[in-house]
Amino acid sequence: MTRALRAGLLAAAVLAAACAASGPPFEPVDPPPGKALVYIYRPELGYGPLVRFNVAVKDQPIVYVIRGGYFPYVAAPGETEFWAGTEGQVAVTESLRAGHTYYLLARASEGYWIPRPRLEFVPREEAEDVLEGCVLLPPAGEGPKTVRGR
Amino acid sequence: MRIRGLALLASVAACGCVSVETAPEPPVTDPSPKLHVHLEFEGDRAYLPRFFDEAPEGDAAAPTVHYEYQASYEDGSRVSFFDRRHWREVTAQGVLQLERPRTDPKTMIEQCVVTVKYPLIVFNPPTDSDLRRRALVCVRDWFDARLTHASVKTAGEEK
Numbered sequence: 205m206t207r208a209l210r211a212g213l214l215a216a217a218v219l220a221a222a223c224a225a226s227g228p229p230f231e232p233v234d235p236p237p238g239k240a241l242v243y244i245y246r247p248e249l250g251y252g253p254l255v256r257f258n259v260a261v262k263d264q265p266i267v268y269v270i271r272g273g274y275f276p277y278v279a280a281p282g283e284t285e286f287w288a289g290t291e292g293q294v295a296v297t298e299s300l301r302a303g304h305t306y307y308l309l310a311r312a313s314e315g316y317w318i319p320r321p322r323l324e325f326v327p328r329e330e331a332e333d334v335l336e337g338c339v340l341l342p343p344a345g346e347g348p349k350t351v352r353g354r
Numbered sequence: 355m356r357i358r359g360l361a362l363l364a365s366v367a368a369c370g371c372v373s374v375e376t377a378p379e380p381p382v383t384d385p386s387p388k389l390h391v392h393l394e395f396e397g398d399r400a401y402l403p404r405f406f407d408e409a410p411e412g413d414a415a416a417p418t419v420h421y422e423y424q425a426s427y428e429d430g431s432r433v434s435f436f437d438r439r440h441w442r443e444v445t446a447q448g449v450l451q452l453e454r455p456r457t458d459p460k461t462m463i464e465q466c467v468v469t470v471k472y473p474l475i476v477f478n479p480p481t482d483s484d485l486r487r488r489a490l491v492c493v494r495d496w497f498d499a500r501l502t503h504a505s506v507k508t509a510g511e512e513k
Contacts, residue, residue: 299398301396
């Protein structure tokens with residue numbers, strides 16, 4: 205193995221390790237009265253670990269998802285579309301009901317130039333184990349302005 | 355110049371390669387409401403069968419309608435060895451319960467599947483939201499067609 209290849213592999217490993225989320229561990233909460241709760245989360249392992257993206261509702265970014273992180277989003281009941289984008293945009297809609305909890309899995313999938321985001325509502329049983337190992341991410345708040353291209 | 359050439363080549367290659375299919379193909383329906391009902395429904399009105407209209411409060415003769423819908427998703431990375439496209443499938447299902455006073459409730463179920471196939475070079479294929487919308491409208495239209503057919507049949511029998 206050449207020295208350059210070794211250095212490249214080491215740099216990739218360091219970058220991948222440095223890109224995981226850090227913060228308080230997962231703590232379950234109940235949806236506030238009259239509201240729905242959506243856990244937006246990204247597993248620690250998966251495709252495209254270096255790619256990060258905002259998950260947004262309309263033009264409002266909710267959370268900048270980093271692998272191993274989650275964010276509890278409190279939403280008004282009704283049809284709500286969540287979207288994210290890198291080289292292409294994805295969007296998924298769910299009919300949110302007051303008092304219910306939803307699990308939105310955000311991850312990266314194969315893209316042409318760079319990995320593309322992928323959003324998917326999954327059942328609680330599928331999300332729970334992964335969420336247990338996630339840490340709380342800060343709200344997107346002051347992050348970069350998200351403008352939807354479509 | 356080279357980048358523009360590549361972009362042009364990409365757009366030509368992508369042209370016409372996104373296919374969206376709905377099964378069963380939704381029927382053409384009359385959107386005018388025909389039955390006044392009490393609605394028990396929490397979703398988007400755009401997906402409610404247009405056969406129904408809200409009955410005035412206190413109308414004891416009006417039937418009650420419970421309507422629920424849901425969508426599920428499935429995908430794959432290749433259609434076949436020769437057709438290297440991604441595909442995504444959305445299945446929408448609606449469950450409608452019509453309860454007339456002093457009769458047993460009647461339950462109806464309709465289902466539509468919308469499938470999109472696209473090559474990786476397409477950067478903005480239809481989203482899950484687009485496919486879900488299409489599938490739920492298809493389900494609504496099938497309910498409209500079925501309810502209209504049933505009402506015409508009943509009217510014919512009464513004559």
